[in-house]
Amino acid sequence: MHNIRQIPLFAKLDDASIDKLREISSVHSYNVKEILFYEGDAPIYMYILLSGTLRLYKTNFKGAQIFLHTFRPINLVAELANFESMPYPASAEFSTKGEVMRIDYKKLEENFFKNPDISISIIKSLAAKLKIMSEVITNEVVLTSEGKIAKFLFENEKLFNELKQTQIAALLNITPETLSRTLGKFKKQKIIDSNAANEINIINKDLLSELFS
Amino acid sequence: MHNIRQIPLFAKLDDASIDKLREISSVHSYNVKEILFYEGDAPIYMYILLSGTLRLYKTNFKGAQIFLHTFRPINLVAELANFESMPYPASAEFSTKGEVMRIDYKKLEENFFKNPDISISIIKSLAAKLKIMSEVITNEVVLTSEGKIAKFLFENEKLFNELKQTQIAALLNITPETLSRTLGKFKKQKIIDSNAANEINIINKDLLSELFS
DNA sequence: CGCGCACTTGAACCCCTTCAACGGGCGTGG
């Protein structure tokens, strides 16, 4: 069983509060590909991701998924929908097995929001999400495909060779073809090269970083 | 002179706190088109917009401005940068004359963040901004031009006839040509029509709303 | 009357996707 005090948000609660919290919350397990909530659903619970990874995405007019972010534990998920009493702005799907703590939001608000430790945690969580959103906007609106690829490569050189190109393309919301062609271009420009095992190496980090920014 | 208690964030402060706040803050005036901060600047102050309207935008690789939002008073501006100690994620330009209160952030944090009234205000402000960002993502990433125009028209029918098409296009981050062509298409489909004064009227609101999600 | 500005319209172009075909590596089953 999870110890509630391991959740930073609740770390400093006294015993009575923890008991109260147990009353209004429960823990649920999910399997790979199960959906925690869909974009447009009305929120009742506030979710805290306890284990596993959760993939957040929006769906566009033709049904394609636009990847936004993957959450790792321990993290509040989509608290915005709770605070603003609005439908979830995106869908969340488990990309591994995982668990969430599910809390009756109304009761949480009534009982715990006066607590300054909790409100500071919430501020931090909101600020972190705002930062994520700001990066999503940079990636999806400001940068071209070339810029997105350059940025991802620059920031995740090691990860790049651990993932398949199809997976990277999905993270960047581009097609594998575009990724392949762009990498070919980078090789021609001597920004990167690849060895026999087809692993990619950055040769000119400065040139690479000029492509986004 | 502005009464600090008119700022919701500080409405409930006691007199001593207000005095302290005056010490660490000052009010500054700006003219149309003056810049409050540029994307990438390091934040020192926290800004509260007291009067005027402030236009927030990002700049893409070819120098074009991507409009994000216009702020109206009274509102915290870009507090994210303060909380996360990161450069401003966007630029802010006055689109009218205006005033901001500028607060030394470090000192604000030291002296005022324990106050639960203030932290709840901040949570609300952050949540509101997160909602704005979420809408920006929907507009810019999920919707096509047609969808953006349909949505804007649906939600701002009156405003639509008060602004010039070039202004609307700028708000939607599309070219005036695309706007003109799309409106022409909507007229052909009998979704809208226009009178002698070239004012646009929605005929079929249902059809219009189907064009965005 | 003529100028300026907003809107319109057409054509070329650009970036990226889509569709299709191909090739290479690797595991599995015969």
Next chain:
DNA sequence: CCACGCCCGTTGAAGGGGTTCAAGTGCGCG
């Protein structure tokens, strides 16, 4: 051990949505 199938990456060609550029058009206002 080879043959086959499959997955993944590559490459080409076409297409689509939007921008860019350029040339009208219409209208208000000095």
